[in-house]
Amino acid sequence: MSRRAQENVLALAIAAILIAVIVISFHYGPRARLVPIPVAAFSLILVLAQLVVQNTGSPDDLHVDVLEMLTRRSAREGVASTAAATRQRPASEHPPGTRARREAIAFTLLAVLLGLVLLLGPIVGIFLFVLGYGGAVGRMRWSSALMLSLGVSGVLYLLFVVLLNTQMYHGILPGPL
Amino acid sequence: MGRKARMRIIVGLVAVLALAGGLATAQSSSDYYAGKTVTLILPNSPSGQMTQYARMIAPYIAKHLGAKDVRVQNMQGGGGVVGANYLWHVKPDGMTIAFTSVPALVLAQLSGSQGVEFDATKFVYLGRAATEARVLVVGGKSKIQTIQDVENLGRPFIFPTQGTDEDFYTMAVLAYALNFDLKAVTGYQGNADTTLAVIKGEGDGHITAWHSSLAGIQAGDLRPILTIGDAREAGYPDVPTAVEVTQGNGKELVQAIVNMITMHRSFFGPPGMPEAAVSAMRSAVWAALHDPGLLADAQKQGLIIVPMQGAEEQPKVEQIAAAGQQIVPILKKAVAAIQ
């Protein structure tokens, strides 16, 4: 998917959310919807404007928009933000395909951590995640991964459970802690 | 051995067994909690005063219960509804009980709050730890001197409030019973915010606990005009109680609200708790609240203790619920007025 297509998908998704917000808000009383509806409607107009802008300019102009031209933000700033944008896009380090794959892996890892925490509770879940991450993803030696995960979950246990007296969640599966 | 003798032995054995059995039952009732761990659910935030109370009292309940521990577990959310729902569904073996503001739960139920799965009248009440009369205060510079002035204001009484909390509902019932126009201004951030609004004269008056307003009253920033409680406040004998100034049906409604408020910080268990657990817990709570150690702790922390027996509380809740049906339309109207 080209950058522009991705931007369009995102803008359409935001527009859908905003329309849903407006529809839902009409179920509320006049005071409860007094602020949300105008905010959502105004945002919706902006999303539509954004859609127009990003589909009319050249692909390089994706970062430039009408309001910016209206307020005439300085050229110097334009340079700075383009520089920032280039810095933010180290895609050049990896070919585009690699980046998409790494993103998929990152989201999966997040889901794995979330799943572990929900199933086993934060302490055990974090221990397993750090161990697995260090060993499998971070390519550490398993012994050092074990040290790291023991250290992290131990410190968290001491800080949160012992010192701060947090009541721990033990997960859907009964955890040993 | 003759038949009679044998019979006597059997009877004797049965009697001994029965006695032993009876003793054993008696034993198990007072030892119901021996060596057990009780979980005390707190549907409130860990930083609030409710938690301060619970943490202070819990060890003394454990002591008088003979239990290994009474562990406090905060389960906040939904204005207390999350924790109360949890208790409603918990296994009623007496090992899980709760402590919170009863009026908050009853009002949540009566006003039809979202997500309420429990019936507050069906909980088993185990004893009240504390209650404090509430007070209607107006600004020190306000023209309103007495509650009669509120009735004869000639314009709506402006009431700054945080939203649909206990004081909001109390105010709605007061306005109905005393027949004055109420203009509730919702959206304030908390007690500090509404107090300042009253001092400034932005609002006419609001309801707080007596201790929250004392400093302001002593400094002349606030003026108390009505006590919402069982009796007049010591030190302020000229401030009438809400029940005194109302008549007829209005008096009944106000009495229902006052009853509710007097149950304030109470211990309660899930419906269907075994009789042995209920009696053991009620006496342990009562004993804990009279423990000299606890009373010393409470004084050190500046917390008041006003105990009430669980058995005495139970019928009061029924009473509240019955009277509550009359309050419901008032509550609904008050909520509709701020939409």
Added chain:
Amino acid sequence: MISAAVTGLLALFTPQSILFMIVGVIYGLVIGVLPGLGGIVAMALVLPFTFGFEPAAALALLLGAHAATVWGGSITGILFNVPGAAKTITSVFDGYPMTQRGEGARALGASAMAALLGGVIGAVFLVATIPIVRPLMLALGPSEYFMMALWGLTIIATFSEGSVIKGLIAAGLGILVAFIGMDPVTGTARYTFHSLFLLDGISFPVAMIGLFAVSQMLKLFVKGGTVVEAQVDTEVSTVWDGVRDTFEHWWLVLRSSLLGLWIGVLPGVGASVGGIAAYAQAAQTSKHPERFGHGAVEGVIGPDATLAATEGGGLLPTLAFGIPGGESMAILLAAFINMGITPGPQMLTSNLSLVFTMVWIIVISNILTTVIGLMTSKTLARSATLPARYLVPVVLAVCFMGAFATHGRVGDVVVAAIFGVVGYIMDKYNYSRADFVIGMVLATMIERDLHISLTLYGPTFIFTRPVTLAMFLFIVFTTLLPIVRRRLARARASAAEGSGPDGGAA
């Protein structure tokens, strides 16, 4: 008054008080560093330990811990984009870009020094403003608070990150997210889909952990390498650069501190709103507002000075009226009661030495925090150069734990994860997360105070309340000022053809 100040200071020179203050400061720093936990938690947890001690010692522990959380919360914001507490959210706006540039130590130094000066200035002026605080508090009402919130919103334009439209969309989404849950104005459950969890709304600290910290770790994983950008590799600054920056911007520090004092005094304005207002103030009065959000040191100095100064300001309503200005002050009030102190106007007359004790505690604990800060900044800053394979799992673990501990609800961990993905997408497509957060923080205040103003003063309240009108005009002025300045600068730049961008912040 001077004798009260001396008596107040002397009360602190007991071994117990000194020990308590040191313990409080270190403890506050740790709590501040942990994401999601801030000053309120810090005070709530130590409160039971203070019972039975003499007032000076107990207050040293409580206030010391509370004051130290400010800088503690900034550390992780600056180094890892993980704001330690809701109020230190602004530390990620410019502190983190500075770290990326290899100026982490400078940012930490500036932050610590600004917190020190802010705390001291706030405390000194606290004493000076005691006589005028009552009339000031009584003069401001909901319509003025509404204007303050609007003023905070005007900062959105600063975070355009290349697109003002996208920035505004992000802010709009942030405002709407803040409306999830029970609406306190009407008692309506909005956008909750009958979920009791959502009835309490999206917790701000949790959303923040997701938006900034979790998403940053996702990004770091995708990118590889370290937080500090590849071309810089190592730290290029020292702590003393930051200290010097702070003194060079003394006027900003002074203004920010006074703003903080004022924000602390107003009970309806929370500290997280305060941080954003401080940031707005710093950006709008800067000669180079365009650098904000890209690592401007003023963006670190201003909010930190303000936050440190709110500590003193927050004491005032508690002392002067006996009404706590916020949740943390409610805890302090509980401590007062068990010490047998009755807050109220007489505190400022008969009990003045105790007030001074508190002022001194704030000053001294700020000094302690800064000394610890300056000593550790260099080491701390180095941790930002850790490779991703260590940093990603560790920071993710801490974030999840922090999200859970904020309210002890496991659902918040799910919220943090969702907002992590949302934050990643927003960052990738240049929808400013800062704008989103600003919208989220200010939404409630805007909505509440708008409703109160409408109910009390009617639809034309902006024009019928003189102070409100003045503030409104001030907002218009300060919003237009940077635009005018920018045009002037442009005109000058095109006149003096070809002067290139000078990069770093002045």
